[in-house]
Amino acid sequence: MFKENVSMKAMNEKTVEVLREIHHQCEGVYTEFDQLYKQIGTDEQIPLDKETLQSTLALVACAFSSLSDYLKWYSDVEVEYTSETDRETELTIELEQEKAKSNAVEGAMGELMKERGEAFNLSLDSQKKLSERDAQIEQQNKQIAEKDKTIANLRKQLEMEKQRADTAIRKIDDLAEQNKAVLSLIAENAKTLAFHKKIRESKGSKSPNYIEGIDNTQLVQDYINAGYNLRAISDEYSEKYKITYGALRLRLINAGVWKAKS
Structure with a gap:
């Protein structure tokens, strides 16, 4: 047989494993005996059937077998005991390792905060640019609105001028017709006057x-x-x-x- 050096953690884990197995098996034995007790119900002597007895004894044997295996394993184990100095050394090493991990995490957090700060500054800069752009767009919209208003007024004035021009053209056409009628009348009168003159002068x-x-x-x-x-x-x-x-x-x-x- 050889002696195996194990740590306290391994020893505890093995012990817990065995105890859980024994607990589980004992629960099975208890359940079997409880059912058997309920079947009997009184103190009268009732013979057990062979199958029930064999299964119950098998459970008990299994439980004690697990305990026996554990005791055998325990007899082959030599538990390591650490001195106070070694323990302090181990703790120091673990502490340094944890510090290194903490420093790494802190460094990563620092980089992350730096990146977040840069992103925040970029966000502020972008927000500022967006605000400036919004202000420009708003100003352009105002200018466009003013231009649209001016164009609308010019169109209105143009329409009024067109109406006045149409009215003037109609008046000119009317005057032209009147002048045409007057000229026609003058021409007719001139013909009549010329004819009368010719009549008077002709003998x-x-x-x-x-x-x-x-x-x-x-x-x-x-x-x-x-x-x-x-x-x-x-x-x-x-x-x-x-x-x-x-x-x-x-x-x-x-x-x-x-x-x-x-």
Whole structure:
């Protein structure tokens, strides 16, 4: 047999493992005996069946077997005992290791805080830039709104000017029509005046109203004798000289004896 050096931790773990196994097996034995007791129910002698007895004894044997294995293992174990100095050395080493771990964690935390600080500064800078950009956009929006307002006013003014121009054009067209009518009237009047002038200035055979055989002096005398009633003599002159009432009237006007009442 050899002696195995183990630590207290390994010893404790092994002991706990064995005790748990024994506890588990003892619970099984207790359960079996409890069921057996309930089956009996009284103090009367009731013989056990072979199968129940064998299973119960097997559980008990298993429990004691675990304990026996533990005792055998324990007899082969030599527990290490650490001196106070060695223990302090171990604690010092563990402390240094923990310090190293702590320093590493602290360093990592420092780097993390540094990165977070840089990120925070970047965030502040970005926020500042965003604020400035928002202010610029707001100012641009105001300018756009002012321009839109100005454009709307200009469009309104342009529409008003267009309406005024349309009104002026319509007035000009109306005036043009009126002027055209006036010019037409003037032209007609000019023709009439020219015709009347020509009538007045034309004498004898040169007159546009000249009809050969008609004596204007006799016409005037007949007109006066008829009491300035041209219709009384117009039929006779029309049949004889093929002259109209209007032409006779014009001759009398040119002679200066025409009276409108007739």
